[in-house]
Amino acid sequence: MAGTSTIDSAASIIRRRILDGVLGPGARLPEEQTSAELGVSRHTLRAALRQLVSEGLLRHEPNRGVHVPALTPADVSDVFRIRRMIELDAIEEIALVGNVPSGATSAVDGMEALGLSAAWHQVVEQDMRFHWALVEAAGSPRMVRTYAAIHAEIAYCLVQLRPHYDRPAQVAKEHRDLLAAIVARDGELAVVRMRAHLLEAETTLLGAIPAATHSERFPIWKE
């Protein structure tokens, strides 16, 4: 499985379940039941849960276990604020040296290869590959580590954007333009475009989310 250690693969499985909506907002993860389900010991499961808590995909309350948090509009804004902080820094850096990461290029190619009927999660996957490649190309191990720490939350935001995403071709074009700015070694333009790109995604998300979470949140979780 992803990550050779048992802990990592347990974390991957749970992460996937959250991102796929199998575990919705408010869902609790009892240790005994969950560990039995995954076929790992409680110790291993707990380590995996701690990992996911640090990624923001789960919330922990002492003596009360973990649960899947609901994404509030404030959370979405906060996630995108961090995205801007990291990705604007990254894209400026790689634009200045004109370093076009091959992973980003191939991600855009992948987007363009998707037809109109492409499943939204395929678009999301390529989109995240693109942005990940950009951050990696900035050449800072700790920036990658930092980005990894909110990567899952970004995905958690995006999967809820389902019906409001533009057509794949439109998404691809935006990313193509970002690459163009990098190729042109125009750091300022790259930053401007990336900022616009991220702000637009945030705005779209903020329009899409509230209705969706509202109906799903209250049956399970109260606060």
Added chain:
Amino acid sequence: MAGTSTIDSAASIIRRRILDGVLGPGARLPEEQTSAELGVSRHTLRAALRQLVSEGLLRHEPNRGVHVPALTPADVSDVFRIRRMIELDAIEEIALVGNVPSGATSAVDGMEALGLSAAWHQVVEQDMRFHWALVEAAGSPRMVRTYAAIHAEIAYCLVQLRPHYDRPAQVAKEHRDLLAAIVARDGELAVVRMRAHLLEAETTLLGAIPAATHSERFPIWKE
């Protein structure tokens, strides 16, 4: 101890030992011995070690345990690059709204209260309180989380800066000037000053580190 859970306090103790130099670069932490020493079980210790690995204070190699990494000049630069990314973003935000965090003010007061003979670690402590307060005041939970993730590494850098730090009064003045820019709601000036502040610290560090680690690194660790 700090953090009510056993795991957190174990992590705190080990973190302290690393920052205090009790555990130098290259030092290994055998699980059985270390857990016995701290009076916790191996599982608990392992959880604490995973935490410290995620903070960058320890490095893990599969089936070979964890060890204290040596700080290379590249590491110092990378840490400060992330500091600039986060703290410039934070200070711009709080300068724009003129939000002067009380923790930052009191940290500067604390610096000025330190005499010429103050232990360097006291200066570091106030310095870190100052910067932490700034990041907190930016009002982004995930920025705080992100900063927390490299906070220990920042400290790990700073403790090695010992003899090269300016006098407390000089350090205090620099921070006072940062506060002044915030009070004046001059975001641009605040950013400029913060960048200069961080770049200067980095430069000082890069001049100080190589000699120190070189002598300590080889007796224990080879690569």
Added chain:
DNA sequence: CCGCGGACGATTGTTCCACAATTCTGTAGC
């Protein structure tokens, strides 16, 4: 009828023990 307190069951946090898999060490042999 509704709220309050306490017993009981469920869950978490942590420990001790066990054991396969891997790595390290020291020694014998070439």
Added chain:
DNA sequence: GCTACAGAATTGTGGAACAATCGTCCGCGG
């Protein structure tokens, strides 16, 4: 001096147990 290999040490994971905490249900009184 170097390699090969056996034995020791260490890591990665599982299982059972238990105190502490939390949640729930029931009976009681207002």
